[in-house]
Structure formats: structure tokens, C-alpha cells
Amino acid sequence: MTESGSDGTLRRRILDATRYLLVAEGYASLSMRKIAREIGCSPTAIYLYFQNKDALVHTLIDEGFGLLYEELREEAARHADPVVRLEALWRRYVAFGRRNPEYYEIMFMLHPERMERYPPEKYRRARRCLELSIQALEEGRRQGVFVVENPRVMASAAWAALHGAVALLLARRVDIRIDPEAFIDTTIRTLLRGVLAPDASLQPASK
Amino acid sequence: MTESGSDGTLRRRILDATRYLLVAEGYASLSMRKIAREIGCSPTAIYLYFQNKDALVHTLIDEGFGLLYEELREEAARHADPVVRLEALWRRYVAFGRRNPEYYEIMFMLHPERMERYPPEKYRRARRCLELSIQALEEGRRQGVFVVENPRVMASAAWAALHGAVALLLARRVDIRIDPEAFIDTTIRTLLRGVLAPDASLQPASK
Amino acid sequence: MTESGSDGTLRRRILDATRYLLVAEGYASLSMRKIAREIGCSPTAIYLYFQNKDALVHTLIDEGFGLLYEELREEAARHADPVVRLEALWRRYVAFGRRNPEYYEIMFMLHPERMERYPPEKYRRARRCLELSIQALEEGRRQGVFVVENPRVMASAAWAALHGAVALLLARRVDIRIDPEAFIDTTIRTLLRGVLAPDASLQPASK
Amino acid sequence: MTESGSDGTLRRRILDATRYLLVAEGYASLSMRKIAREIGCSPTAIYLYFQNKDALVHTLIDEGFGLLYEELREEAARHADPVVRLEALWRRYVAFGRRNPEYYEIMFMLHPERMERYPPEKYRRARRCLELSIQALEEGRRQGVFVVENPRVMASAAWAALHGAVALLLARRVDIRIDPEAFIDTTIRTLLRGVLAPDASLQPASK
DNA sequence: GATGAATGAGCGTTCATTCAT
DNA sequence: AATGAATGAACGCTCATTCAT
Numbered sequence: 001m002t003e004s005g006s007d008g009t010l011r012r013r014i015l016d017a018t019r020y021l022l023v024a025e026g027y028a029s030l031s032m033r034k035i036a037r038e039i040g041c042s043p044t045a046i047y048l049y050f051q052n053k054d055a056l057v058h059t060l061i062d063e064g065f066g067l068l069y070e071e072l073r074e075e076a077a078r079h080a081d082p083v084v085r086l087e088a089l090w091r092r093y094v095a096f097g098r099r100n101p102e103y104y105e106i107m108f109m110l111h112p113e114r115m116e117r118y119p120p121e122k123y124r125r126a127r128r129c130l131e132l133s134i135q136a137l138e139e140g141r142r143q144g145v146f147v148v149e150n151p152r153v154m155a156s157a158a159w160a161a162l163h164g165a166v167a168l169l170l171a172r173r174v175d176i177r178i179d180p181e182a183f184i185d186t187t188i189r190t191l192l193r194g195v196l197a198p199d200a201s202l203q204p205a206s207k
Numbered sequence: 208m209t210e211s212g213s214d215g216t217l218r219r220r221i222l223d224a225t226r227y228l229l230v231a232e233g234y235a236s237l238s239m240r241k242i243a244r245e246i247g248c249s250p251t252a253i254y255l256y257f258q259n260k261d262a263l264v265h266t267l268i269d270e271g272f273g274l275l276y277e278e279l280r281e282e283a284a285r286h287a288d289p290v291v292r293l294e295a296l297w298r299r300y301v302a303f304g305r306r307n308p309e310y311y312e313i314m315f316m317l318h319p320e321r322m323e324r325y326p327p328e329k330y331r332r333a334r335r336c337l338e339l340s341i342q343a344l345e346e347g348r349r350q351g352v353f354v355v356e357n358p359r360v361m362a363s364a365a366w367a368a369l370h371g372a373v374a375l376l377l378a379r380r381v382d383i384r385i386d387p388e389a390f391i392d393t394t395i396r397t398l399l400r401g402v403l404a405p406d407a408s409l410q411p412a413s414k
Numbered sequence: 415m416t417e418s419g420s421d422g423t424l425r426r427r428i429l430d431a432t433r434y435l436l437v438a439e440g441y442a443s444l445s446m447r448k449i450a451r452e453i454g455c456s457p458t459a460i461y462l463y464f465q466n467k468d469a470l471v472h473t474l475i476d477e478g479f480g481l482l483y484e485e486l487r488e489e490a491a492r493h494a495d496p497v498v499r500l501e502a503l504w505r506r507y508v509a510f511g512r513r514n515p516e517y518y519e520i521m522f523m524l525h526p527e528r529m530e531r532y533p534p535e536k537y538r539r540a541r542r543c544l545e546l547s548i549q550a551l552e553e554g555r556r557q558g559v560f561v562v563e564n565p566r567v568m569a570s571a572a573w574a575a576l577h578g579a580v581a582l583l584l585a586r587r588v589d590i591r592i593d594p595e596a597f598i599d600t601t602i603r604t605l606l607r608g609v610l611a612p613d614a615s616l617q618p619a620s621k
Numbered sequence: 622m623t624e625s626g627s628d629g630t631l632r633r634r635i636l637d638a639t640r641y642l643l644v645a646e647g648y649a650s651l652s653m654r655k656i657a658r659e660i661g662c663s664p665t666a667i668y669l670y671f672q673n674k675d676a677l678v679h680t681l682i683d684e685g686f687g688l689l690y691e692e693l694r695e696e697a698a699r700h701a702d703p704v705v706r707l708e709a710l711w712r713r714y715v716a717f718g719r720r721n722p723e724y725y726e727i728m729f730m731l732h733p734e735r736m737e738r739y740p741p742e743k744y745r746r747a748r749r750c751l752e753l754s755i756q757a758l759e760e761g762r763r764q765g766v767f768v769v770e771n772p773r774v775m776a777s778a779a780w781a782a783l784h785g786a787v788a789l790l791l792a793r794r795v796d797i798r799i800d801p802e803a804f805i806d807t808t809i810r811t812l813l814r815g816v817l818a819p820d821a822s823l824q825p826a827s828k
Numbered sequence: 829g830a831t832g833a834a835t836g837a838g839c840g841t842t843c844a845t846t847c848a849t
Numbered sequence: 850a851a852t853g854a855a856t857g858a859a860c861g862c863t864c865a866t867t868c869a870t
Contacts, residue, residue: 032866043831111235113233156393193400195397250840461861526794527647567800571807575811578780589748589773597774654842666851666852674844
């Protein structure tokens with residue numbers, strides 16, 4: 001359930017049409033007219049619910065972060081073991097990006113100048129996602145299974161790695177000879193091996 | 208060294224102005240008219256040197272891949288040890304991206320639709336960059352210092368990780384409390400630890 | 415009677431301004447911007463009523479064929495005698511062309527490339543105009559007053575002759591020493607004499 | 622032999638390339654750049670031989686009228702009998718138009734505003750073509766085989782009819798179910814029957 | 829709660845032409 | 850005899866947005 005309810009209200013239909021168009025044609029060619037055409041209303045109508053195009057997109061970004069956090073939080077709650085939990089979080093992140101390319105594009109692939117008007121307090125929500133990884137890393141470090149200097153930096157670096165994988169996959173920039181699953185798997189297992197204490201036995205991926 | 212040197216020719220000034228605008232405003236808002244305004248010529252003049260906007264951007268992409276490959280090749284030649292070499296290649300890649308955000312954006316952050324008209328033979332040049340990493344991985348594996356199932360997939364995954372780091376840094380999406388150098392360092396060291404054989408002693412980064 | 419009457423609606427004013435410009439400057443130099451300037455609106459406004467330039471012109475072409483067919487049908491209905499009727503149709507055609515040079519230009523003087531996107535069903539309407547002549551020729555042949563091998567070909571040939579006369583008059587390519595009325599009259603009477611049975615007495619033109 | 626010789630001089634090549642482009646793409650999309658590209662010289666070079674685009678086209682128009690007149694004069698000289706001669710002239714006119722669509726387009730199908738700058742004395746040359754028909758009509762009238770009030774008007778009317786046939790054929794506006802040869806034949810025979818004295822036996826077309 | 833009418837800015841691109849060399 | 854460099858004007862069209870209703 002998203003923050004604005006999933007009723008058939010025009011506001012909701014605008015958001016959904018926007019998501020559809022983001023998947024179908026990408027952010028670059030997203031236009032108010034197209035959104036309006038998609039749902040059969042006038043372009044003006046959109047302005048009744050969103051101050052402007054940016055506000056509309058920002059709303060979607062918020063939704064996206066809400067969804068992502070929910071998924072990650074749920075995943076984190078499911079695994080007591082920090083190693084298992086960390087891997088699960090990472091896999092979930094990648095899965096989210098691949099399953100929701102439209103959210104992913106505006107959440108993480110928009111250019112900085114596009115984000116300038118994005119209210120900074122919203123970023124805090126984005127950061128909460130990272131906290132889950134940080135916690136797992138800290139827990140694991142305390143248990144001696146992770147070797148990590150700075151959990152926050154490590155979590156960010158791992159997130160960057162996952163982001164790179166998702167971004168290249170979505171942009172279809174990965175060599176077609178490479179199986180996407182193997183690609184993701186290699187990324188995650190390499191990261192895991194990179195943070196695990198040398199004597200910690202590397203358990204098989206719970207794929 | 209680019210193909211035409213840095214003489215004051217209009218063609219060169221167009222390319223430079225384009226690079227400047229790419230850094231300053233991003234690809235999305237790049238326009239022929241802005242380029243012309245930037246260098247104080249008429250928009251028409253650009254068409255004397257480039258068939259159209261795509262051709263202009265493609266020229267820059269070529270330049271970028273030329274530069275990157277040159278840097279990586281030089282770096283690869285400098286280090287006999289595959290471990291040292293791999294780390295050097297990775298560091299160089301990140302450095303290139305951070306030093307040349309404009310090239311990086313059009314080389315790696317453009318959406319596929321934008322690239323459709325990019326001549327496929329040019330991609331070969333792009334892939335050669337990856338080959339250098341693959342070779343290092345293969346060599347290291349033969350020497351028993353790397354544990355890698357599929358070097359090509361591993362090289363791609365590592366590239367994706369580095370790309371993610373560069374992309375987030377350029378987009379200023381990394382938490383400001385995190386020192387970029389530590390962020391990069393952690394990324395690279397984690398990757399390295401992830402591919403190194405367990406008994407191989409991890410030497411300190413030669414940074 | 416056109417489909418939307420002659421109210422002062424912007425749509426109508428666009429169509430009228432276009433017609434004016436077609437007369438004043440010809441199709442070749444017709445531009446959306448000029449139309450907008452002519453009626454004092456922004457070029458964008460035109461796109462509220464017509465999908466693009468072609469659609470605008472096609473609308474006028476439709477109007478033109480509507481008008482012409484109406485005139486010819488009415489004329490045909492007025493005359494029982496096929497000889498009188500045929501001459502009346504011919505005169506009416508020429509009169510239409512001279513009275514509506516703007517319609518005539520886009521209806522009959524546009525190059526085929528321009529028409530490619532013109533929906534083919536619309537052409538049927540154009541052909542119905544010819545059918546009226548064909549019917550008159552067939553009737554007259556049955557009555558023995560016309561000597562015609564193939565009425566459809568004959569009707570086309572006569573139409574071509576009339577078209578030539580109209581086209582040259584509109585283009586002011588006819589020697590100025592020649593009275594346009596005499597020119598038209600000669601064309602039509604010659605055609606008539608050319609199709610009449612030898613023994614049919616040629617009545618004076620009912621001009 | 623045209624007035625400017627048919628050597629391989631650049632001037633000649635420009636004229637030929639222009640003719641080629643007129644056939645291939647039509648007057649509307651004729652451009653100096655395309656002409657230059659076609660013959661592999663710079664657009665500027667054209668201006669060494671022709672003051673501007675209009676002058677270039679006017680030169681071709683002159684050539685066209687020269688060719689047409691030559692053909693018609695030769696044809697006229699071949700036939701003593703005015704009836705035969707007139708038909709021959711008409712057929713030759715149509716043949717010229719169909720054989721030289723590029724000349725025909727600029728000679729007879731250009732819009733009036735395009736011709737404004739065409740030097741009026743050149744029109745006299747165009748009119749000489751008509752004189753040949755007028756003479757045939759006058760001769761035939763003196764011999765009692767033609768019934769013509771005003772030969773000049775009649776010649777113009779017949780020319781208009783032929784022009785209409787050629788124009789519609791070139792523009793492919795004639796119903797595809799109609800055989801072009803039959804179409805032309807009908808036009809000419811109808812005209813002929815229209816001017817022949819009632820008792821003059823109509824000889825079969827020398828098709 | 830929603831629309832219709834309209835705009836100003838901007839886009840990539842093409843054109844005929846000029847001028848210095 | 851010919852070119853290279855450059856321009857100003859124009860083109861069709863799309864966009865985000867506003868305003869009156």
C-alpha cells in the first residue's frame with residue numbers, strides 16, 4: 001500500500017501513467033502531455049495534483065524509496081544472522097532495481113541538476129535504506145565474521161557496486177554474452193568475500 | 208592526446224564547449240544552440256564540422272574511449288604483477304571518470320536509445336578496455352593469486368562496481384559525511400579482497 | 415457549405431488565413447509561422463486544431479473537394495439533356511478553379527510526394543466528380559449525340575484539358591492579348607465539338 | 622546542341638546535375654547544396670557561373686524552350702499538310718513533356734511568383750512555339766479544313782489542353798486504370814475533331 | 829474537479845548567400 | 850577558377866506552464 005492509497009483517483013492514475021511511461025520511453029522523453037494523453041485527461045488536470053513536473057516526479061521518487069525501504073526492512077527482519085541478512089539485503093536491492101526500472105531510474109539515475117529541487121529532508125528516507133546494511137555490518141563485525149574498517153563507508157561502497165550492476169543492466173550496457181544472473185551473482189559473492197573475515201567459511205548463496 | 212590536438216580551430220572549440228556544457232548542465236540539456244552561444248558562433252557553423260548532434264557527441268565518445276584506453280593500456284604496461292596491475296587498472300578507471308565527468312557521462316551514462324545510432328565497431332574499442340582487466344585476472348588465476356570462476360564475468364562485475372562508485376560520486380549521491388577517497392578505496396580494496404586467493408597476503412594499496 | 419461554417423473560431427481563422435496565403439504566395443512558401451503571423455496568434459496555437467501542417471492542408475483539400483462536388487452535383491441535377499449538362503459541368507469546373515485558386519492549387523497542383531500521406535479514401539470523393547461527366551457522356555452516347563469510344567478515358571481527357579486551361583490561367587501563363595473568357599470558351603466548345611456526333615447540330619453555348 | 626555547348630565544363634555539369642535533381646526530387650526540394658554535392662564541388666562554385674538559384678533555373682528554362690522549339694520547328698518542317706502538321710506538333714509537344722519532365726516542370730509548372738524575375742523578353746521565345754500551331758491553323762483554315770474563329774486563341778486552348786494532359790500525367794494524378802497512351806490519344810483526337818471542318822474526313826491518327 | 833485556449837521558449841536542422849582567400 | 854568559413858533567417862514541431870472559465 002503506497003502512501004497515497006491505490007484507489008482509482010486521478011492523482012493515482014497520473015502517478016501510474018507516469019511510471020508506465022518511464023518504463024516505456026524513459027525519463028528523457030517523459031512529458032506532461034504524454035502523461036495526460038495516456039490517461040485521457042487534459043494536461044492541465046495534472047497541475048491540480050502536482051505543482052509541476054518536478055513535483056510529480058519527486059512524489060514518485062518518494063514512493064520508490066518507501067517501497068524499497070519496506071522491502072529491505074522486511075528482508076532484514078527475516079534473517080537473524082548478519083551475514084545471511086547482508087547478502088539478502090543486497091540481493092533484494094538488485095531485485096528491486098530490476099523489477100522496478102521506472103522507480104530505479106528516477107531514484108538513482110537522475111542527474112544532479114534534476115535533483116536540486118528535491119527537498120533535502122527526503123534524502124533522509126533514502127539513507128534509512130543504507131542504515132540496514134550498516135547495522136548488519138556492525139553486527140557481523142561485533143561477531144567477528146566481517147572485517148570492516150568503517151561500516152558506513154563499506155555499506156556505501158557495496159551499495160555503489162550494486163548500483164553499478166543494476167544501472168548497467170538496465171541500460172543494457174553489459175556484454176550480451178554475459179548471463180545477467182551470473183553477473184549479479186558474481187558481484188554479490190565478490191563483495192561478500194571482500195567483507196568476510198578470512199576464516200569465516202563462505203556459505204553458498206541462498207539464491 | 209586527442210586526434211586533433213588542442214589548436215584553436217572552431218571544430219576543436221565546438222568539442223571543448225560541448226564538453227564544458229556536459230559537465231555544467233548534463234547531456235539532457237545539451238543543445239546545438241547552447242554550444243553555439245557558448246563559443247559565440249552561429250548554430251549553423253557547427254554543422255560545417257559535424258553532420259548533426261549525434262555525430263558531434265559520438266566524436267566525443269570516441270575521444271573519450273581513446274583517452275581511457277590509452278590510460279589503461281599505459282597503466283597495464285607499467286605493472287608486471289597481475290594483482291598490482293589489476294588494482295592499478297581499477298584505480299585508473301575511477302580516476303579517469305572523476306577527472307573527466309563529461310566524457311564519462313556520454314561514454315557510460317547514456318541511455319541505450321541514444322546509442323542506437325552509435326556505430327557498433329566503435330564499441331569494440333570500448334570492450335578492449337575490459338580485456339585488460341580480463342587478462343590480469345587470467346594471469347593472476349594461473350599464478351594462483353586470484354580465485355575467479357569466469358574472468359570475463361568477474362571483470363564485468365568489478366567494472367560495474369567501479370562504475371557505480373564513479374556514477375554516484377559524479378551525481379553527488381554519496382553521503383557528504385563520507386570521504387570520497389575512502390569511499391573509492393573501500394570499493395577497490397573490497398573488490399580486491401573478493402578476488403584474491405585466501406592465502407594471498409593482501410598488500411597495502413600502493414596509492 | 416464547409417463543415418464548420420464561417421464563425422470566427424480560431425480553427426476557422428486558421429483555415430481562412432491558409433487559403434489567403436495559398437492565393438497570395440502559393441503552397442511552396444506556405445508556413446505554419448506565416449499562418450500564425452497572419453492571424454496574430456502563436457505558431458503553437460495552430461497545433462491545437464491540426465495535428466501538423468499536412469493535416470491542415472488535407473483539411474482544406476477535403477473542403478475543396480466537398481465544395482467542388484457539391485457544385486457539380488447541383489449543376490448536373492439542373493440539366494436533363496446530357497449535352498447541355500456536360501457543357502455545364504465543364505464550365506462549372508473551370509469557374510470553380512478560377513474562383514477558388516487556393517483550393518485549386520492544393521487539390522490539383524500539388525506534387526505526388528505531398529499527397530502520399532493523404533488518406534486514399536478521400537480520393538474517392540475526388541473521383542466522384544469525374545463520374546458525373548462520365549454519366550453524361552454515357553447517356554449522350556446512348557442517345558446517339560456523343561461519339562465516344564471510352565467514356566471514362568474521354569472524361570479524363572476533357573478534365574485534363576480543362577485543368578490545363580485553369581492551371582495556365584491561374585499561373586498567368588496565357589498570352590495577355592488573349593481574353594480569358596474567349597480562351598475558356600474556345601477550350602470548352604472545341605472539346606464539345608470533339609465529342610459530338612457529326613450530325614448533332616452544335617447549339618450555342620448557354621453561357 | 623544547347624546554347625552553352627555540351628563540354629564537361631563545370632557550368633555544364635551544374636546544369637546537368639540540376640536537371641537530374643529536378644527529375645529525381647522535384648523543384649521543391651532543389652537546393653544549391655544538393656547540386657554541389659551531386660557534382661562534388663562546393664556550393665560557392667555555382668555562384669561563379671550563375672548569379673543565384675533563380676538565374677540557374679532560368680538558364681535551364683531557356684534551354685528547355687530552345688529544345689522544345691527546335692523539336693517543334695523540325696516537326697513542322699516535315700509535314701506540308703496543315704492537319705497532319707498540327708497533329709504532329711501536338712504529339713511532339715506531349716512527347717517532349719513526358720520525355721523531359723525536369724524541363725517541363727520548370728518551364729510550365731512553376732508558380733507565378735517564381736517567374737516574376739524571369740526576364741520578359743525570354744517569354745517571346747516561349748511564344749514562338751505557339752506560332753507554329755497558329756500557322757498550321759491559319760493554313761488549314763485557308764484551305765477550308767479547319768473551322769477556327771481565332772487561330773491564336775484556338776492554339777492557346779489546344780496548348781492548354783495538352784499541358785493539362787502532360788501535367789496530370791507527370792503528377793501521376795490520372796486514374797491508374799487509364800492507359801496513358803489512350804489518354805493522350807483521346808485528348809489529341811478530340812481536339813482535332815474539334816477543329817476540323819465537319820466535312821473533312823478524319824484520318825486515322827499516325828500513332 | 830476539470831477543461832480549453834493559448835503562449836513563449838526552445839529544439840535540430842536546412843537554406844541561399846557572402847566574403848576573404 | 851575555386852574553396853572554406855560563416856551567417857541570418859526560416860522551418861516544423863514539442864514542451865511546461867498559465868489563465869479564464
